Amino acid sequence: MAAAAAAATNLSPLSKNPSPKRPREECGVVGIYGDPEASRLCYLALHALQHRGQEGAGIVSVHGGLLHSVTGVGLVSDVFNESKLAQLPGDSAIGHVRYSTAGASMLKNVQPFVAGYRFGSIGVAHNGNLVNYQSLRAHLEDNGSIFNTSSDTEVVLHLIAISKARPFFLRIVEACEKLEGAYSMVFLTEDKLVAVRDPFGFRPLVMGRRSNGAVVFASETCALDLIEATYEREVYPGEVLVVDKDGVQSLCLMPHPEPKSCIFEHIYFALPNSVVFGRVVAALGYAAKAGVAFQQGLIRSHYVGRTFIEPSQKIRDFGVKLKLSPVRAVLEGKRVVVVDDSIVRGTTSSKIVRLIKEAGAKEVHMRIASPPIIGSCYYGVDTPSSEELISNRMSVEEIREFIGSDSLAFLPLDSLTKLLGSDSPNFCYACFSGKYPVEPTGKVKRVGDSVDDGLIGSIESIDGVWVQGTRVQEGKGDSKQKMEEEKVSL
CATH class of the missing domain: 3.60.20.10 (Aminohydrolase, N-terminal nucleophile (Ntn) domain)
Known part of the structure; x- marks a missing residue:
């Protein structure tokens, strides 16, 4: 599903394209x-x-x-x-x-x-x-x-x-x-x-x-x-x-x-123009939900392959910068909401937050359009081991601090199932719930079995109450109030 973001008078919109390190699907x-x-x-x-x-x-x-x-x-x-x-x-x-x-x-x-x-x-x-x-x-x-x-x-x-x-x-x-x-x-x-x-x-x-x-x-x-x-x-x-x-x-x-x-076929893998499991995906997006304009805050290079060579360990975030170039005129001095489909290890999210702040954004608020991923997939999606999944070992607030955003919120599982309506029992949510329809046997995933550290995309609409972790720093005490006044759904 297409990614989206919200913008208001002082809240910069952001179009975020797939990261250079994607989740690996089954073919x-x-x-x-x-x-x-x-x-x-x-x-x-x-x-x-x-x-x-x-x-x-x-x-x-x-x-x-x-x-x-x-x-x-x-x-x-x-x-x-x-x-x-x-x-x-x-x-x-x-x-x-x-x-x-x-x-x-x-x-x-x-x-x-x-x-x-x-x-x-x-x-x-x-x-x-x-x-x-x-x-x-x-x-x-x-x-x-x-x-x-x-x-x-x-x-x-x-x-x-x-x-x-x-x-x-x-x-x-x-x-x-x-x-x-x-x-x-x-x-x-x-x-x-x-x-x-x-x-x-x-x-x-x-x-x-x-x-x-x-x-x-x-x-x-x-x-x-x-x-x-x-x-x-x-x-x-x-x-x-x-x-x-x-x-x-x-x-x-x-x-x-x-x-x-x-469920990840809808959240991430399938193209928006595909009919998947009998459903046509239509991304409404966070911006539409908030009723505000949408702008492109990151430009993606289409000439960079999946793999690349880092010339030096000292060049921080080289992989992200290869594919994503911030638009300083859009981001500078703005308060930005990034809408992502999920967080796996958190490393890509932290790099993107840093990239946007280095481009001059005053604040970066992450909104994740799926529940926290707490379980590995054994049905064809190459997610890391449970020990490497950041949501399996950290609270939402701890994740927010790790990635460096000013606030962080996930879509709860019950809101996701609400979006699916009467079809909700027909989906597998093992990555969000840890409950497997078919129990994995033999070898299970271990640390290092996957090299992926980020998933990018969005879900068809933003609904329900968010699972949140927020920070109000000194001098930013009116931040939440301002965002509410600007009609941004948190």
Whole structure:
């Protein structure tokens, strides 16, 4: 959702763009059946999903009974060109953009994966994270399986290979019945495209259709829009969809409890123009709520990659300054409200507060449009360990002091659920509540498992009472009163 901020007579508005150190999401997938330009359409759809993964990309197509694969490390535009796409003939294809939520960031872990077994070949692209991956892998290895990657997705291929179910799609069903956690997957064989979503529906997966009848699956509807496919519906939790020459067959074969869709898809990951879990995101923003003007206080450079080299430890906040340039004319002498989607470790927030104050702002007030994050995610979002989550070990006032803002407030969980209305029971709030729909087993996150330290964005509206920590310094005793007079919702 788009970030927003409030401004009044003496309160500067601020447009804040994504920080150079983002949370890492679980990936994006695409599947296309029945279009002679399948691989090229897949390439375009992956461009639309680039925000979901920037470490690697791949496409697998099928032609003449053979699966053809091109994968690489980097952005979609880095991996593919005309000659690479020419290596992907056929009227069906699957694609993937990747963040490494499981498995190191190496070429061998870039999906889609392709494997051969006694009945042919199969490719798979996976969006999500399996919480029982380690126990499944250990069991498979004890029975002779040899793994080529460190990705949790590879266990799915092994489970399919050892299945004796008939027909083929039942092998996928049997394999998925052994999986625990989050998975939205597309499979490609010599004659079929299969889409599967986990019984809880943690991660999104939608279906659309092009005017020539080609069937398309994607993580978000923005991918459908780009390739002119009409959105039809979500793939339901626990559903297996098989597409072949006979059409689309829906098989709801896995028992599905109450859905637990990831709330962070709305708060951060999905693009504002995507339909996610049946909802169209519309950012109202803090500025609209306050009824005041909105200005751009930070300018983002679009020419800086995700990674960079710091020439010296002494250059403070180099990473933030690479991407965010303060507009001194907007900020100087003003009291600024920054609206962010969340705080993870607090380091990025502290750098941004310092950056704005160094640009001449008199005060910086942070408003976080989600509840405090107190629990790690095990369903595909690369959040740090609980010990590294600042809200898990500090009070709101302690966080405010740590990041250096003049005040800090979070949106309470009950206000978030109020915004979701009758759909609120269908979302997973484990990162805010510590209550997990599927308990993680085996290895849990440890200190250092994630390198991310900031999440940026906003929620569709600001409502309810804020969880607050405020400071009134000497000489600023009238600050709160002034802000109330200026109609700023705290």
